[in-house]
Amino acid sequence: MKQTLKNPYLPEPAIIKKKVRHSPDNFSLYLDWHAHYSPGQFVQLSVLGIGESPISFASYGKDYVEFNIHEVGRVTHALAKMKKGDKVYIRGPFGRGYPLDLLHGNNLIFVGGGCGVAPLKGAIEYVEHHREKFRDVWLFMGFRSPDDVLFKNQLDAWKSSFIMNTTVDQVKPQSCYAGHIGFITEEIRKTELSNANAVVFICGPPIMIKKTVEILVQKGFHDDQIFLSNERLMHCAIGKCGACMIRGKYTCIDGPVFRYDEIKDYKTD
Ligand SMILES: Cc1cc2nc3c(=O)[nH]c(=O)nc-3n(C[C@H](O)[C@H](O)[C@H](O)COP(=O)(O)OP(=O)(O)OC[C@H]3O[C@@H](n4cnc5c(N)ncnc54)[C@H](O)[C@@H]3O)c2cc1C
Ligand code: FES
Numbered sequence: 001m002k003q004t005l006k007n008p009y010l011p012e013p014a015i016i017k018k019k020v021r022h023s024p025d026n027f028s029l030y031l032d033w034h035a036h037y038s039p040g041q042f043v044q045l046s047v048l049g050i051g052e053s054p055i056s057f058a059s060y061g062k063d064y065v066e067f068n069i070h071e072v073g074r075v076t077h078a079l080a081k082m083k084k085g086d087k088v089y090i091r092g093p094f095g096r097g098y099p100l101d102l103l104h105g106n107n108l109i110f111v112g113g114g115c116g117v118a119p120l121k122g123a124i125e126y127v128e129h130h131r132e133k134f135r136d137v138w139l140f141m142g143f144r145s146p147d148d149v150l151f152k153n154q155l156d157a158w159k160s161s162f163i164m165n166t167t168v169d170q171v172k173p174q175s176c177y178a179g180h181i182g183f184i185t186e187e188i189r190k191t192e193l194s195n196a197n198a199v200v201f202i203c204g205p206p207i208m209i210k211k212t213v214e215i216l217v218q219k220g221f222h223d224d225q226i227f228l229s230n231e232r233l234m235h236c237a238i239g240k241c242g243a244c245m246i247r248g249k250y251t252c253i254d255g256p257v258f259r260y261d262e263i264k265d266y267k268t269d
Contacts, residue, residue: 008091008092008238009091010091011044012089013087014031014087015087016030016032016086017064017084018030018064018084019084022068022151025071025072026068026069026071026150029067029069029079029082029088030059030064030066032064035065035093037092038101039060040056040057040095040097040119040257042054042057042095043055043091043094044091044092044237046075046090047082047088051075052075052089053079054094054234054237054256055069057097057122058121060123060126068115068121091237096254097123098123098126098201099257100126100130104130107134107137107197107198108127108137108138108198108199109140109198110140110200111140111184111200111201111204111208112202113141113203113208113209114144114148115204116202117141117151118150120201121151124162128161138162138163138165140187142169142184142185142187142204143167143169144170145168145170145172146168146171146177146179148168165184166180167184168180168181169183195221195222199225200226201227201229201257202228202229203228213226213228223259223264224259227258227259228257228258228260229257232245232246232256234251247265249263
């Protein structure tokens with residue numbers, strides 16, 4: 001992806017067009033901001049006087065950009081207090097996204113866990129826009145509980161174009177939830193998936209990624225058919241500070257999307 005020539009340290013203002021809450025600690029901001037980006041890339045989103053955080057694109061469209069945010073600390077709590085019409089600041093786009101332009105003609109398998117579904121959503125919307133360029137597309141989306149399910153409307157809409165599998169890990173007693181219960185990795189294990197002309201994109205908690213990769217390898221997938229999104233602490237986002245390095249690679253410029261063989265020997269624990 002070609003980076004723009006503007007000063008990469010200088011944030012630009014953007015107005016919040018819409019805010020949608022998905023769960024008690026998760027929401028999306030739709031911003032009136034235009035940039036040439038590919039799904040899987042990220043921006044540094046900031047609130048003046050508080051700080052900035054790397055946040056991935058959760059959309060693929062021309063009229064607005066969507067960022068989906070999980071509230072965990074200072075910046076994300078400050079973003080959660082903002083409303084339609086407020087101003088945030090953005091640097092970016094940064095990093096390497098999903099190589100979708102190079103994968104036309106392939107079967108695609110998306111595996112998302114919790115907030116990890118958000119960066120994949122941008123890639124899935126790309127595939128929706130270019131549906132005729134891809135063959136079969138499977139979506140495996142896992143959430144902790146029915147209350148944690150994100151993008152409910154989109155999940156329903158995607159059923160018409162893709163082979164959908166959505167699960168929640170557990171439900172409360174007397175819950176009226178009617179969908180699948182169990183880990184999404186078990187759905188992947190049970191599904192007949194061939195590695196012929198297939199590429200997999202995974203984004204989610206490390207344990208889900210690890211199990212998914214193990215299952216895919218058992219099913220015959222090769223390391224270079226699997227792409228992972230990685231999260232690391234970041235500061236500069238442009239390959240200068242070294243905060244985000246994995247095995248000599250910068251997550252901010254060589255990633256955050258990596259082909260599995262590029263980082264497979266890196267141990268996080
Ligand atoms: C490339 C990339 C894309 C991301 N995309 C999204 C996204 O789309 N939506 C979203 O909600 N979050 C995303 N994140 C994570 C998000 O950037 C962090 O949760 C955020 O920076 C936390 O900022 P804060 O000030 O709210 O929390 P802080 O107060 O800074 O931190 C809260 C806690 O989270 C830990 N933490 C902060 N950042 C990270 C990190 N990157 N990795 C591991 N632990 C961390 C801190 O050590 C602390 O324990 C992304 C991260 C990266 C690197
Ligand atoms: S965040 Fe500074 S080098 Fe990647």
